[in-house]
Amino acid sequence: MSDHYETLGVSRDATPEEIKKAYRKMARQLHPDVNPGPEAEERFKAVSQAYDVLSDPGKRAVYDRGGDMGPGAAGFGQGFTFTDIMDAFFGQGGADRGPRSRQRRGQDALIRVQVELSEAVFGGEREIAVDTAVGCPTCHGEGAQPGTGTRRCDVCGGRGEVHTTQRSFLGPVMTTRPCATCQGYGTVIAHPCVQCSGEGRVRSRRTLNIRVPAGVDTGTRIQLAGEGEVGAGNGPAGDLYVEIVVAPHPTFVRRGDDLHATVGLPMTAAALGTTVTLDTMDGPQELDVEPGTQSGETTTLRGLGVSHLRGGGRGDLVVHIEVQTPKNLDETQRRLLAELAAVRGEERPEGRLASHGSGLFGRLKDALSGR
Numbered sequence: 586m587s588d589h590y591e592t593l594g595v596s597r598d599a600t601p602e603e604i605k606k607a608y609r610k611m612a613r614q615l616h617p618d619v620n621p622g623p624e625a626e627e628r629f630k631a632v633s634q635a636y637d638v639l640s641d642p643g644k645r646a647v648y649d650r651g652g653d654m655g656p657g658a659a660g661f662g663q664g665f666t667f668t669d670i671m672d673a674f675f676g677q678g679g680a681d682r683g684p685r686s687r688q689r690r691g692q693d694a695l696i697r698v699q700v701e702l703s704e705a706v707f708g709g710e711r712e713i714a715v716d717t718a719v720g721c722p723t724c725h726g727e728g729a730q731p732g733t734g735t736r737r738c739d740v741c742g743g744r745g746e747v748h749t750t751q752r753s754f755l756g757p758v759m760t761t762r763p764c765a766t767c768q769g770y771g772t773v774i775a776h777p778c779v780q781c782s783g784e785g786r787v788r789s790r791r792t793l794n795i796r797v798p799a800g801v802d803t804g805t806r807i808q809l810a811g812e813g814e815v816g817a818g819n820g821p822a823g824d825l826y827v828e829i830v831v832a833p834h835p836t837f838v839r840r841g842d843d844l845h846a847t848v849g850l851p852m853t854a855a856a857l858g859t860t861v862t863l864d865t866m867d868g869p870q871e872l873d874v875e876p877g878t879q880s881g882e883t884t885t886l887r888g889l890g891v892s893h894l895r896g897g898g899r900g901d902l903v904v905h906i907e908v909q910t911p912k913n914l915d916e917t918q919r920r921l922l923a924e925l926a927a928v929r930g931e932e933r934p935e936g937r938l939a940s941h942g943s944g945l946f947g948r949l950k951d952a953l954s955g956r
């Protein structure tokens with residue numbers, strides 16, 4: 586029996602990498618597919634057997650100590666599979682070889698749903714129409730007309746890949762590529778399902794009931810696991826994301842979880858003080874207006890805003906007062922106001938400029954800067 590190191594043409598202290606390299610080079614030249622004939626076949630077996638021993642640290646150690654590693658012990662043909670040889674050729678794992686599955690995981694889907702402000706404040710349930718791929722009801726995802734099924738691809742013999750040998754300046758090189766006839770599936774659909782054209786899935790519109798959590802805002806996404814697109818070949822569905830768009834409200838403006846609204850008050854009511862009833866999201870609420878309330882002042886109604894999405898509780902309702910100066914006075918009204926002005930010594934006001942940070946100007950600045 587020849588020496589395994591000599592067979593591979595490497596020294597006794599060759600590294601595993603050198604052994605692998607030497608084996609690949611020789612196996613390429615001697616592989617029976619490339620180099621038919623009894624002599625090459627014998628040498629190929631010897632080379633393979635040498636590599637089998639020297640590439641395994643345990644076997645190599647036994648062999649180096651003079652152990653019997655002849656054909657009877659662990660020769661070619663015993664536990665040496667086609668895949669092992671392919672691995673040695675191309676350095677790839679054998680696990681991902683073979684026909685690929687027709688099933689794919691489906692993609693996630695995104696839809697936008699507009700909700701009313703009241704739904705954002707209190708939460709709610711609603712029906713949404715979703716348009717996604719679903720498993721084909723005719724072939725149940727098989728892709729074949731009912732009763733026909735698939736048959737083994739006779740080009741690749743069901744392996745899903747084909748091997749070709751090409752001559753190159755390095756010598757013959759074997760390559761593997763997915764079978765073009767079956768696209769690597771290993772099977773062929775002779776009679777594709779007429780409803781899905783063999784895809785195993787079709788587009789369909791369905792209705793879903795979703796819960797809109799209190800506190801959602803424009804941009805909030807609700808994830809519904811497994812409600813997205815069904816994959817090819819009836820593969821597992823992706824997730825459905827429902828993105829919320831909160832519709833504008835005619836009277837309330839949302840800032841964070843607070844709501845803002847403006848209430849107009851006649852000048853007299855603002856001066857004398859009053860109580861007004863506001864139509865809030867929670868129904869009618871009374872608001873006390875202090876005598877002498879200025880235009881632009883705000884009153885906060887605690888807990889009448891939007892629910893916090895996390896942690897419970899609610900934001901506030903901030904009511905902005907807008908004092909309305911009376912217009913189109915009749916003679917009596919004009920006379921009464923003129924009398925009031927005279928009593929208050931306001932017939933010729935000074936036109937004093939307000940300082941920064943005080944009065945209406947300061948509040949305006951605060952409002953503009955968002956404070």
Ligand code: ZN
Pocket residue numbers: 721722723724725726727728729778779780781782783784785786
């Ligand atoms: Zn079908």
